[in-house]
Amino acid sequence: MGVPAISWSATGILLVLVAWDLTAAGRAGPLRRCTLLLVAQLLVAALVGAMLLGTSGSDVATQFFTGWATSLAATVDLLAVLLSVAAGMETVAVVVVVGVLARGALAFADAPLVGVVSVVFGAAVLWAAWRAFRGEGDPPRPLAPRLATAAVVLAALVLALLSAAATREVTGSAPLVLLAGVLALVGFRHVFGLLRGLLARVPDASVGLAVVLVFIGVKSVLAGLSGVGPAHDARVVLLTLGMVGAVAALGAITAARRAAR
Template identity: 30%
Template sequence: MNVSTWVWLATLVALVAVLAVDLLIIGRRPHEPTMKEAGGWVAFYVALALLFGAGVWAVAGGRYAGEFYTGWLTEYSLSVDNLFVFVIIMGRFAVPRRFQQKVLLIGIVLALVMRGAFIAAGAALIAQFSWVFYIFGAFLVYTAVTLVKGGENDEDEFKENVLIRWAKRALPISSSFADGQFRVVTAAGKRLFTPMLIVMIAIGTTDLIFALDSIPAIFGITKEPYLVFTANVFALMGLRQLFFLLGGLLERLVYLNVGLAAVLAFIGVKLFLEALHTNSLPFINDGHGLHWAPEIPIWLSLLVILGTLGVATVASLAKSARDRKKDLVSADR
């Protein structure tokens, strides 16, 4: 897939324009969005991703469109897992609801910039060393095992990293969020940062940590840097509104980690098989590819990912419903 420089530039300009409009809306009227507003924005970004995929289909063909849709779905589902930690961060720092949109947007912008660097580095590694797929595959399988062993999401999933601890220690921080600004001036004329800065750093850096598994995962779907980047963009763009739309539903997705673990393990195995098929390591089959290793087609990957996430969601909601019934029965006794 050949993507010209002007297409890259047009994509980046469109991304900046959408983010600027978002930031302008939030900056002019900080508020907690209603379910209708959040749902409308989520539907808008999903429709935008679907239209973008249709455009890829029209220009580059069904193969690349399938890779985009599968990659976007994978990144979107992994991004939903981020929301659990975002809820914990908002609670840990007691962020007022009306300022949470701004924190999420700035954090997501920071994450997009850092993920862009990750994607560029990953693409360069893959172009130079095909054996890196062995490492990516093993890492994804390891992450899947860790997710299953870790069980449900809880506060242990968020730990303040070095950057957050340094910022809290080195920067003058006020005790108030003021009007949602990053800096305030006290009556004595002293300039202080507000906790908004710390929370924004927490959101951005935490999302970067999540990228350690999501970036290898999408490279298991497509090797095209443009599709990897745009799939990440569309997955993150609607994350802010999804945070408010799902709300309490997040707590009911008790089997989401199991579903995501299955998806990551599947992609990890897919990467390992692909690495075997295109092997260049001299100590494996004298540096020749193992042609018996099957290549998993993109349509099968899409079906497996959709099916796994669907089963995990239905099973989660069914378990939550059963638990609520048990609680009601217990309360009546």
């Protein structure tokens, strides 16, 4: 079984998981559902990596995992943007659909003006960071519904373009770009819901969000000015994920300490 066959089979499974993410309701609580989806994402990634290792060698398997990490970093960027405009769950569902379609289309198409798009996106994110910082510790103020929808859909399209360009450079394979892009969106809606609830309870939430947005904005601007678009270096990917995790952990610890007083 070659790379395309593995990619198409796994992508079909992932699309089912994304659809379940968008429609699931009822007995399972949001934390449990989110955990199940993220575990499923990890299991699919491990299975695909093992199959690629056995059929195509370690180089292809490494390319897949690097491409997945790159797409996951872009997904984290998108989460931060959605949180900064206080998007609603209905809007997030639209964003997931747009993200899947855009990442699928761009996996097989050349991304135009990647450097310019990266700079403009970074500048917009820095503006969002300033807006979050001015919240003086309160949760982000929601934008007007139509403006928020337009902003997050545009962000989903831009990040799909940047993610596809970076992942293609890493993997050199359109099927792997498609697989990595869809894989990174599994569980997105429920992760957003959990983070939104956390922001509503954590003191100084907007300040922590502003820090994350500044990092994302500066990273995007510098990558665009270099003319190569989004940085896909593994260290940058890990730093992005680590930054978000550290801010979330500090916020949770601060909230717990204040609640104990």
